[in-house]
Amino acid sequence: MTASERKEEQRRELIRRRLALDEGQRERADAAISGAVRRLVDELDFGIIAGFVAHRGEPDLSAALSWLDEEDRAVLLPVVRDLDMHFRRWRPDAAMKANRFGIPEPVGSEGFAPAQIDLVLMPLVGFAADGARLGMGAGFYDRAFAFRHGRPDDLPRLVGVAYAVQEAESLPVDDWDVPLDGIITEQGLRWFE
Numbered sequence: 001m002t003a004s005e006r007k008e009e010q011r012r013e014l015i016r017r018r019l020a021l022d023e024g025q026r027e028r029a030d031a032a033i034s035g036a037v038r039r040l041v042d043e044l045d046f047g048i049i050a051g052f053v054a055h056r057g058e059p060d061l062s063a064a065l066s067w068l069d070e071e072d073r074a075v076l077l078p079v080v081r082d083l084d085m086h087f088r089r090w091r092p093d094a095a096m097k098a099n100r101f102g103i104p105e106p107v108g109s110e111g112f113a114p115a116q117i118d119l120v121l122m123p124l125v126g127f128a129a130d131g132a133r134l135g136m137g138a139g140f141y142d143r144a145f146a147f148r149h150g151r152p153d154d155l156p157r158l159v160g161v162a163y164a165v166q167e168a169e170s171l172p173v174d175d176w177d178v179p180l181d182g183i184i185t186e187q188g189l190r191w192f193e
């Protein structure tokens, strides 16, 4: 099996696991995850924060994003075009339009480049204890944050957001994979080395 076939197989299994959570588990976990996001932003006082809109069983960050907006932090969401991803400001009343994957994106609001962001809440399919991250397989986040390679102290902080069942024993890592600085699950925030 090639490395990319292995990634594909693990991706299927990890997506299956998060889709298998029942409604009660999901609600409790989402509340705990939003609480952990709030504590992190409070503690480190991040001003510009990128979130995401839940897709295919990802955690629902709505509660945290609304709270951050009320606290006058700039909340951004990803916008994809061809292979490129940038970010736009989200407000609760923002006009939204679904992208080609069916994920809603803000339309017409202020745009931000990846390097302007303080904290990126990264969607993911799987994570491992060494900070490895498996995404949807299109490389959008790896390309957008490639400038963080080998610069562990630079902003933005890259913090994955996932359910605890998305932790894998190990994940194949390619040269272009950008490691996570930390992970938030319903069990709380964990920083990697």
Ligand SMILES: Nc1nc2c(c(=O)[nH]1)N(C=O)[C@@H](CNc1ccc(C(=O)N[C@@H](CCC(=O)O)C(=O)O)cc1)CN2
Binding pocket: 052, 053, 054, 055, 056, 058, 078, 079, 080, 085, 100, 101, 103, 123, 124, 135, 136, 137, 138, 139, 140, 141
């Ligand atoms: N919530 C969320 N937003 C996000 C991402 C994400 O992973 N999660 N992205 C992270 O990159 C970007 C969008 N990338 C995506 C890449 C693939 C698929 C996806 O569902 N792929 C299907 C095939 C669908 C198709 O080709 O039309 C699949 O894998 O089965 C979705 C989003 C930006 N926004």
Ligand SMILES: Nc1ncnc2c1ncn2[C@@H]1O[C@H](COP(=O)(O)OP(=O)(O)OP(=O)(O)O)[C@@H](O)[C@H]1O
Binding pocket: 007, 133, 134, 135, 136, 137, 138, 139, 140, 141, 142, 143, 146, 174, 176, 177
């Ligand atoms: N810095 C980069 N420059 C050019 N191509 C890249 C870069 N990073 C990733 N890619 C390409 O993106 C594709 C998908 O990579 P991979 O399977 O690791 O994505 P992923 O981490 O699962 O997805 P994502 O980052 O979108 O969440 C690969 O074919 C890879 O060639």
